[in-house]
Amino acid sequence: MAKTGVFDSDPTAIAKAKALKREMKKLLRNIEEEDDLCVQTIDQLQEALSAFKQATMRKMAKSSSLQMLETVSCPDEFRCPLSNELMRDPVVLASGQTYDKLFIQKWLSSGNRTCPKTQQVLPHTTLTPNLLIHEMISKWCNKVGLETTNQYQSNLVNEEKGFTRSDREIFDSLLCKVSSSNLQDQKSAAKELRLLTKKGPEFRALFGESPDEITRLVNPLLHGSNPDELIQEDVITTLLNISIHDDSNKKLVCENPNVIPLLIDALRRGTVATRSNAAAAIFTLSALDSNKVLIGKSGILKPLIDLLEEGNPLAIKDVAAAIFTLCIAHENRSRAVKDGAVRVLGKKISNGLYVDELLAILAMLVTHWKAVEELGEVGGVSWLLKITRESECKRNQENAIVILHTICFSDRTKWKDIKEEENTHGTITKLAREGTARAQRKANGILDRLRKAMNLTHTA
Numbered sequence: 001m002a003k004t005g006v007f008d009s010d011p012t013a014i015a016k017a018k019a020l021k022r023e024m025k026k027l028l029r030n031i032e033e034e035d036d037l038c039v040q041t042i043d044q045l046q047e048a049l050s051a052f053k054q055a056t057m058r059k060m061a062k063s064s065s066l067q068m069l070e071t072v073s074c075p076d077e078f079r080c081p082l083s084n085e086l087m088r089d090p091v092v093l094a095s096g097q098t099y100d101k102l103f104i105q106k107w108l109s110s111g112n113r114t115c116p117k118t119q120q121v122l123p124h125t126t127l128t129p130n131l132l133i134h135e136m137i138s139k140w141c142n143k144v145g146l147e148t149t150n151q152y153q154s155n156l157v158n159e160e161k162g163f164t165r166s167d168r169e170i171f172d173s174l175l176c177k178v179s180s181s182n183l184q185d186q187k188s189a190a191k192e193l194r195l196l197t198k199k200g201p202e203f204r205a206l207f208g209e210s211p212d213e214i215t216r217l218v219n220p221l222l223h224g225s226n227p228d229e230l231i232q233e234d235v236i237t238t239l240l241n242i243s244i245h246d247d248s249n250k251k252l253v254c255e256n257p258n259v260i261p262l263l264i265d266a267l268r269r270g271t272v273a274t275r276s277n278a279a280a281a282i283f284t285l286s287a288l289d290s291n292k293v294l295i296g297k298s299g300i301l302k303p304l305i306d307l308l309e310e311g312n313p314l315a316i317k318d319v320a321a322a323i324f325t326l327c328i329a330h331e332n333r334s335r336a337v338k339d340g341a342v343r344v345l346g347k348k349i350s351n352g353l354y355v356d357e358l359l360a361i362l363a364m365l366v367t368h369w370k371a372v373e374e375l376g377e378v379g380g381v382s383w384l385l386k387i388t389r390e391s392e393c394k395r396n397q398e399n400a401i402v403i404l405h406t407i408c409f410s411d412r413t414k415w416k417d418i419k420e421e422e423n424t425h426g427t428i429t430k431l432a433r434e435g436t437a438r439a440q441r442k443a444n445g446i447l448d449r450l451r452k453a454m455n456l457t458h459t460a
Helices: 011-033 039-071 101-109 131-144 149-154 165-178 183-199 201-207 211-221 229-244 247-255 259-269 272-285 289-296 301-310 316-326 330-338 341-350 355-365 369-377 380-390 394-410 412-425 427-434 437-459
Strands: 090-092 098-100
Touching: 090 101, 090 131, 098 101, 165 183, 165 201, 165 211, 183 201, 183 211, 183 229, 201 211, 201 229, 201 247, 211 229, 211 247, 211 259, 229 247, 229 259, 229 272, 247 259, 247 272, 247 289, 259 272, 259 301, 272 289, 272 301, 272 316, 289 316, 289 330, 301 316, 301 330, 301 341, 316 330, 316 355, 330 341, 330 355, 330 369, 341 355, 341 369, 341 380, 355 369, 355 394, 369 380, 369 394, 380 394, 380 412, 380 427, 394 412, 394 427, 394 437, 412 427, 412 437, 427 437
Parallel strands: none
Antiparallel strands: 090 098
8 A cells, every 4th residue: 555645635736746756756867877967967856856845845734734723613703604614704794794705605696685694685785894803813813823814714615616614524425325225315315416516516516526426426326227217317417417517527527437338328218307417418528529539439329319319309409419519529420320320310300300400410420421321312412402492590501501512522413403403493592692601602512513514414
């Protein structure tokens, strides 16, 4: 077992310490190998040693301060009624009650217009600094040997993430319950975590602290072949809530080896709500380019396409969004085509279902030669021409002409249909004048090709 040290609990400090150690090892090797020792090398080693010493001392000071705080009883009048922790920036509310500014601002920004302690309706939400309490807290900190209030509070509150020691205790308790063997504990904890991560960014942030927390959350779904439906829905929805938080959470969730298989399982046999939220989680996770590739390799496109074909109205938009975002990565387009996306998309679009969402996906997939071939087989040219001619949506017209352009330049047999459409309705000419900039380019490209083909026919 590795020895523990002053850097063990701080990932950033660990990384810096490792970097300094590597630098010092490299310099020591240079010293050993150099016959004529360079003064610059010695200076660099001294600088690295000095930086390592300072980092170590800072960490030891923080550790010592935390140990001291745990043994010191904070006076009740110095505690914020919301966080139950020592106030760093005490302010007075219109009710006359004093709170820590960070936490009362969170209370007010959530739409509350009452005093948390007295429940009095507030005539205004102006916050006034409580200079007297601030001075008393400073004197108390000096008396008990704390240099600054900020040093104390930094161990209790992450200013950006906004969670308190109390939040952490609730969080740990719920994770213990949800990963226990008691079904009722699992159900109640899964439900509570779903609600907390929906309402509070601090609980979404807490999941980003360690990969282990994600594993503890999904633990009830890892054992047995038939997970409880309610637990599955709550856990999958919690994963969605966590993923919404920020990019680091997206990366952490996606790289957990349990998550993607569980999302695939949820897509295949969850409730409608579970399947919809699983698709929404995939869409959210796929916002990161690195996640697009990782998720695409998992085989998740097939159950998404199957769910799209099933066509449940509660899930289809989330499913379409997930497929679209995944297919931004070129390697996933071939996977989608192989898994039958073109046939499913073509059937839905030709029936006038969810044309806006699905046509955008098809416009990406058509860059793959197999997609062009399959569109020809399912009569894609006819309904694409109809959309180009009849749709009032500029974006749908654009996507349709983009697909038609690719088909026509890949399959000569389709020029006859284009020519008949142009002769009867003048659809392509009209789009070349009135479409979006991209639609105009594609329409003009088709018209140029038509003119050349006609000239060649006349010459022959």
